[in-house]
Amino acid sequence: MAKELWKGNEAVAEAAIRAGCRYFFGYPITPQNEIPEYLSRHLPEHGGCFVQAESEIAAINMVYGAAGSGARVMTSSSSPGISLKQEGVTYIACAELPAVIVNMMRGGPGLGNIAPSQADYYQATRGGGNGDYRTVVLAPATIQEAADFTQEAFDIADYYRTPVVVLADGMIGQMMEAIEWRKPKERALPPKDWATDGTRGKRPHNIINSLYIDAKDCAVQNRKLQEKYDRITETEVRYEEFMAQDAEILFVAYGTTARIARAAVLKLRKDGVKAGLFRPVTLWPFPEKALRECAAHENVAAVIDVELSMGQMIDDVKIALAGAKPVRFVGMGGGAIPAPQELVDEAYKALGRCGK
Amino acid sequence: MTHEIVISGFGGQGVMAMGKTLAEAGMKEGLCVSWLPSYGPEMRGGTANCSVVLSGEEIISPMVQSPTELIAMNKPSLVKFEPQMVPGGKLFVNSSIIELKASRADISAYYIPCLSIAEELGNIKVANMVMLGAYIGATGLLQTETIRGMLAHMFTGPKAALVELNIEALRRGAACVREA
Numbered sequence: 001m002a003k004e005l006w007k008g009n010e011a012v013a014e015a016a017i018r019a020g021c022r023y024f025f026g027y028p029i030t031p032q033n034e035i036p037e038y039l040s041r042h043l044p045e046h047g048g049c050f051v052q053a054e055s056e057i058a059a060i061n062m063v064y065g066a067a068g069s070g071a072r073v074m075t076s077s078s079s080p081g082i083s084l085k086q087e088g089v090t091y092i093a094c095a096e097l098p099a100v101i102v103n104m105m106r107g108g109p110g111l112g113n114i115a116p117s118q119a120d121y122y123q124a125t126r127g128g129g130n131g132d133y134r135t136v137v138l139a140p141a142t143i144q145e146a147a148d149f150t151q152e153a154f155d156i157a158d159y160y161r162t163p164v165v166v167l168a169d170g171m172i173g174q175m176m177e178a179i180e181w182r183k184p185k186e187r188a189l190p191p192k193d194w195a196t197d198g199t200r201g202k203r204p205h206n207i208i209n210s211l212y213i214d215a216k217d218c219a220v221q222n223r224k225l226q227e228k229y230d231r232i233t234e235t236e237v238r239y240e241e242f243m244a245q246d247a248e249i250l251f252v253a254y255g256t257t258a259r260i261a262r263a264a265v266l267k268l269r270k271d272g273v274k275a276g277l278f279r280p281v282t283l284w285p286f287p288e289k290a291l292r293e294c295a296a297h298e299n300v301a302a303v304i305d306v307e308l309s310m311g312q313m314i315d316d317v318k319i320a321l322a323g324a325k326p327v328r329f330v331g332m333g334g335g336a337i338p339a340p341q342e343l344v345d346e347a348y349k350a351l352g353r354c355g356k
Numbered sequence: 357m358t359h360e361i362v363i364s365g366f367g368g369q370g371v372m373a374m375g376k377t378l379a380e381a382g383m384k385e386g387l388c389v390s391w392l393p394s395y396g397p398e399m400r401g402g403t404a405n406c407s408v409v410l411s412g413e414e415i416i417s418p419m420v421q422s423p424t425e426l427i428a429m430n431k432p433s434l435v436k437f438e439p440q441m442v443p444g445g446k447l448f449v450n451s452s453i454i455e456l457k458a459s460r461a462d463i464s465a466y467y468i469p470c471l472s473i474a475e476e477l478g479n480i481k482v483a484n485m486v487m488l489g490a491y492i493g494a495t496g497l498l499q500t501e502t503i504r505g506m507l508a509h510m511f512t513g514p515k516a517a518l519v520e521l522n523i524e525a526l527r528r529g530a531a532c533v534r535e536a
Contacts, residue, residue, distance in 0.1 A: 005380045005389070031395055114395065175418050176376065176391035178383045263416045339421060 003178040008143050008168065009034035011179060012102055013042070015150035016074050018181065021100070022048035023073040025062035027055055027081060030114040031170035032104035035076040056081045060088030060101075067097035068208040070195030072154050076102035078170070079120050080111055083128060089163055090129025094210035094221065096194075096228075098157030100150070101135070102166045104173035105308075107335025115335025116169035116256055121312035124167050125284040132222055134229050136164040136236060137283040139254040143177035145281075152184035159187050160232055161194075167283060169308065171256045171337075229285075238281035239290050243269065247276025248299050249347045250325075252291065252317050253306040254280045256337075261306050264343035274299070275347055283313070291320040300325055302350035306343060307331040326350070357412050359497065360420040362437050364405035365429025365450070370484030374427065375406035377488060381502045382410040390418035403432055410497065425495065427487055429470075431456060438463075448490055450483070466494055468532050474525065482525035489529025500526055 006014070013035045016024070024039045036052065043050045053059035059075050066073040077085060082103045092099050105120045107113040120128075124137045136156055140146040146168060153164040196206045212218035243265055244250060253261040258279040268275035278294050280287050295303050303325050305314040310333040318327055330346045332338055348354060361378065365371040372393055379391040393406045407420035423441050427448045428434035434454055438447065443462040452471030470486035477486075492498050504523055511518040 003383055005376070005383050005391075170395070171392065171418070174393055174395050176379055176389075177415075177418075178389055259417050260419075266416065337419070340417065 003180055005176050006143055006147065006179050007034060007176045008146050008172040008174060009104065010038045011143050011147040012076070012150045012166065012173075013038035015147045016100065016154070017042060017046055017048070019072065019151040019154040021072040021074045021154060022046065023063075023066040023071050024048070024075065025051045025053050025059040025066070025073070026075050026077060027053050027059050029078045029081045031106055031116075031173045032076050032078045032102065034173070035102065035104075056084035057087065060085035060092075063099050063101075064088050064092050064095070064097065067092060067099045068095070068196050070192040070197050072098075072158075074100040074102065074154075076104070078104045078106045078114075079108050079117070080106075082120060082123065086123070086128035089135065090127065090131055090133055091210045092163045093127075093129075093133035093135065094131065094225070095208050096161040096225075097163070097208065098154070098161055099163045100153045100157055100166065101163055102150070103168070105167065105169040107333070113335045114170060116171035116337065117308050117333070117335050118169060118255060118257060119309035119312065119333060120167070121283065121307070121309060124165050125286070125316070133225060134162075134232075134284055136160070136162060136232060136285075137167050138164065139167050139281060139283050140172060141255050141258045141279065143172065143175065144179045146172055147179050147181065148184065155184055155187045155189065156236065158189045158192075160228055162228065162232070167255070169256050170335075233285040236282055237285045237287045237290065239287035240279040240281060241294060242277040242279065243274075244276035244278055244294050245297075246299055247274050247297075248301045249273065249275045249350060250295055250300050250303045251275065251277045251306055251343065252280070252303060252313070253277065254283060254313065257306045257308055260338060260340055261343060263340035264347070267340055267344050268347055273347060273351070280313070280316075283316075286316045286320070288316070288320040291317065292322070292324070295321055295325050302326045302328060304328045304330060304343065304346055304350060306338070308335075308337060309333055359408075359410040359425060359495070360423050361408040361410070361425045361427065362405060362420055362423040362440075363408065363427040363429070364403070364433030364437055365427075367402050367404045369429045370481070371404055371427075371429055372406055374484045374488050375408045377503065377506065378408050378410065378491075378498070380506055381498045382408075384502050384506070385498060387411060388413060388415045390415045392418040392420075403430070405433065405437075425491065427491060428454065429484070429487065430454065446494055448487060448494070450487065452483070464494075466490055466533055468529060470529065473528050473532070477521060477525055477528070479521060482522055485522045485525035486529040486532075489526035489531075490533050491529075492526065493530030493533035500530075
């Protein structure tokens with residue numbers, strides 16, 4: 001198929017339509033506005049429905065409702081807007097409904113700015129809402145992946161009946177790259193026999209709820225959720241290694257930062273330093289075992305975690321390594337972006353050598 | 357071969373469109389491409405820029421720190437980005453409104469009166485296409501035919517006449533470079 005030039009946000013929106021998403025509820029915020037803009041024009045062409053809600057809180061609760069009726073539904077926002085949606089996300093997770101939530105992260109905390117950032121890692125992977133729940137978190141590094149992962153997010157959400165987050169940043173949202181449209185690998189999706197889509201007098205009522213007033217019942221639901229999260233952790237972990245096999249310096253980075261780290265790896269290799277990159281693709285479930293094994297090689301002298309934040313994923317890196325290798329950090333908060341040279345310098349520091 | 361291009365000017369001068377045209381034409385000619393806009397709180401009359409990378413190899417970072425080519429459509433853009441250029445880089449200056457000359461001797465500068473040429477062609481909106489023509493002429497990077505195909509796809513029906521206007525703008529831009 002011919003390559004097409006797509007802007008990240010528009011590719012995400014088109015991918016949702018191609019995945020059969022017919023409902024979108026959102027509230028505008030930069031740097032993701034092209035998603036609602038695109039869907040407001042194109043969803044109706046596919047018989048779908050676009051609603052610009054009165055607030056993010058309203059939007060996520062509309063998602064809750066549409067998901068409960070068995071529809072494929074998405075919302076998108078950027079950091080402060082995603083914060084507002086957390087109550088709805090924990091309800092959706094507890095009620096075990098499929099939904100896709102896109103976060104094109106921007107600088108924070110607070111209202112922050114509109115520059116690319118990765119400072120919502122904790123929020124996405126730990127759950128910004130209350131209670132013991134997880135969301136699957138997919139982190140694209142290219143526009144191709146943004147298109148692929150958004151389509152697949154709907155399948156993962158339906159398969160496990162759980163909210164799935166596509167976590168990218170303003171850079172991925174705003175940039176254009178050539179992509180090919182392709183379908184995700186097929187999954188046997190279970191029927192949505194739980195949906196509140198009308199009994200037609202032929203079956204008992206379905207009830208969707210996240211209230212378990214009896215502690216025993218709530219414990220049962222928690223156990224059930226945990227078993228599901230364990231299954232996801234077993235089967236959905238994804239990561240990519242780049243020149244990691246013989247690396248003495250191993251960078252760990254995701255999304256946009258992984259691209260910067262790749263540039264640093266190539267620069268270091270050119271200078272004769274064996275550098276490599278481990279890129280988590282799913283941030284939850286985190287590729288803990290794979291990273292541990294990758295960093296366990298004798299040749300790995302140090303691991304350098306790189307993020308557009310003050311250091312959040314580094315916790316998961318440290319958990320994975322369990323002290324086996326020294327972990328260093330390069331990162332900036334508030335929307336600033338490190339240059340590949342800063343990563344190169346850190347690699348030389350880690351090796352106790354002078355750079356070229 | 358990797359071209360790292362910064363295109364910068366006032367909002368409304370068509371700098372984003374120029375970048376998208378370069379990226380799309382590059383893609384159609386089989387190159388790896390990326391287009392990254394600056395996206396501050398820009399508005400018409402404010403400053404805007406985009407980074408375009410065209411390469412025979414996979415593009416790692418879409419951010420351009422040291423442009424191999426700079427297209428400066430206004431003076432602030434020239435002042436801001438010229439110092440970042442790689443030695444041997446190519447600089448394209450919109451000499452219709454920028455009176456400054458290149459301050460570096462280690463780059464090639466092309467002075468293109470793109471706005472005046474667009475006025476001669478009867479439509480100031482094609483000033484960016486004149487500049488793009490100059491870029492193509494100086495770098496030999498893309499084929500005018502590729503862009504003609506894209507324009508024919510973009511402008512149809514009552515707008516079809518714009519195809520030839522834009523092609524003429526490209527041609528006039530390229531001619532400036534040949535004369536230089």
